Amino acid sequence: MASSRALYDVIVIGAGIEGSSCAYNLAKEGKKVLLIEQFPLPHIRGSSHGQSRITRYAYSEAFYVRMMVDCFPMWAQLEKESGKDFFINCGVLDIRDRTASAQKVVSSLSAYDIPHEHLLARDIRRRFPMFNVSDKDQAIYDPNGGLIRADTALAAFQKVFTQFGGTLHDKELVRNVKPGSPAKVVTSCSVYAASSVVIAAGPWTGKFASELGLSLRLQPIKVIPMYWRIKPGQEEAHQSGKFPCFIDTRGETKGSFHVYGLPCEEYPGLVKVANHVGAPCNPNHRDLLDEDDSWVIDQVKQNVVDTFPGLEPEPAIIESCIYTMTPDNNAYIDRHPKYNNIIFAAGFSGHGFKLAPAVGKAVAELVTGREPTYNMKPFKIGRFDTLAKL
Structure with missing residues (x-):
């Protein structure tokens, strides 16, 4: 296995719609970002492929409506970019x-x-x-x-991410994440270091959480x-x-x-x-x-x-x-309770595609320590008490 000495500001694991939006938002802020995907792009093995997804303001939960208020113009901006x-x-x-x-x-x-x-x-x-x-x-x-034409939107995030200086690696399996300062990401090709790691690996997220001592309710x-x-x-x-x-x-x-x-x-x-x-x-x-x-x-x-x-x-x-x-159909968008520089964005329960621009913005705020724009309480890792713990 080759070894990389490059230190990234952020490594994002998973180039689905959420991971790609997170990487795009961080690169847009001038961060040095590596986005890693285990499958050759484009692929149909996860949750973000296909020709279409519904997007809407209509939610019974006001916190989602607030996120969609930002998402519509952010999608339009991505179309322009x-x-x-x-x-x-x-x-x-x-x-x-x-x-x-x-x-x-x-x-x-x-x-x-x-x-x-x-x-x-x-x-x-x-x-x-x-x-x-x-x-x-x-x-x-x-x-x-x-x-939203899903495949086109996903490719747009990835295209603009690289235009902002981001690095995208596909066909590269992440074997494990080693916490620390910096954190290390071990893949099938190399070992990378970063100040922060975002885990947006969809249905494979549970594996990383478990290896980091965290029990998440993800099915x-x-x-x-x-x-x-x-x-x-x-x-x-x-x-x-x-x-x-x-x-x-x-x-x-x-x-x-x-x-x-x-x-x-x-x-x-x-x-x-x-x-x-x-x-x-x-x-x-x-x-x-x-x-x-x-x-x-x-x-x-x-x-x-x-x-x-x-x-x-x-x-x-x-x-x-x-x-x-997840049990309440709300995602996890939160820091690891022990390792402050590891962030999860997973468990979108079938309705996360439309929210991706706001999710990327929320994760960028977590990475940089800024005040959150949105109500993040529904997305906290610890909201299920003993079901999500170290």
Whole structure:
């Protein structure tokens, strides 16, 4: 193994969307940054690949709305810096069957003066006739939301990161992190030293945490993006000009999780509709066939049959991805409680892509010791008491 004497200001482990945003933000501040990725770039082995992700202001938690207030202009700035357009403003429809949960979203959006509409069932049918809803249903419409072309956005972060002087190594496995001042990062190719280390390794983060004496509640799960064929004559109604991204939480009252979807912007003639849940998995063996996958697919089939008369009732394409879940679906964005110069950014629970610009900003503030812009309490490592400890 070769040995490197180079001392970096920061080493970021993991070049997914969160790690790439962290590296980009730090390099933009003039830091000497090394970003390390175990797989050849681009790749489909983690959580950041694919053609699309939903982005929205609409959250029931006000602290997320505050982060999204920054994220939208930060995404736009990245588009300018990279010369790539990756945001499609098709709106987001947040469908609910409980007044209380809808009101939480309205309250959070109102707190930051975010434009939105609270739609009753008759309003949904009139505005979006391709959605079949019951009389008790309602929705929050977020007109400024839409979709991000994920692969393009990820590549944009990495491109601009290197333009700001950052160093990107792919095909390089990190074997371990050795705490100290400086900290050492041992890889399959070399040993690097840095004043700070950011661990943003997605479903592989638990390994590093454990080796550093830290028990984090992180559970990788296999999720199954699915694509459904549009019936003949219904194609125009399912394009991004008319069909919004959507989140459908009505199933939560029946013991299932929520379904989400995006318009026909990836595969020709297909709409993406999938379940925001899956079975536990080993990230190194994600694609093994598993009988537990069937219930996930069946739930989405039922949603498609009930809600989308313009779509065929069987999926045309089935893919796989990984979420890294925490018990409360909030990530860890915090310092190691013992090693102050090691920072974790992981456990984004399937909704972190849109938040990546703010996550990068928050991590840069942790690295430099600046006052945090956002409410970081929901992301603290110690919030589960004995479940996240040394």
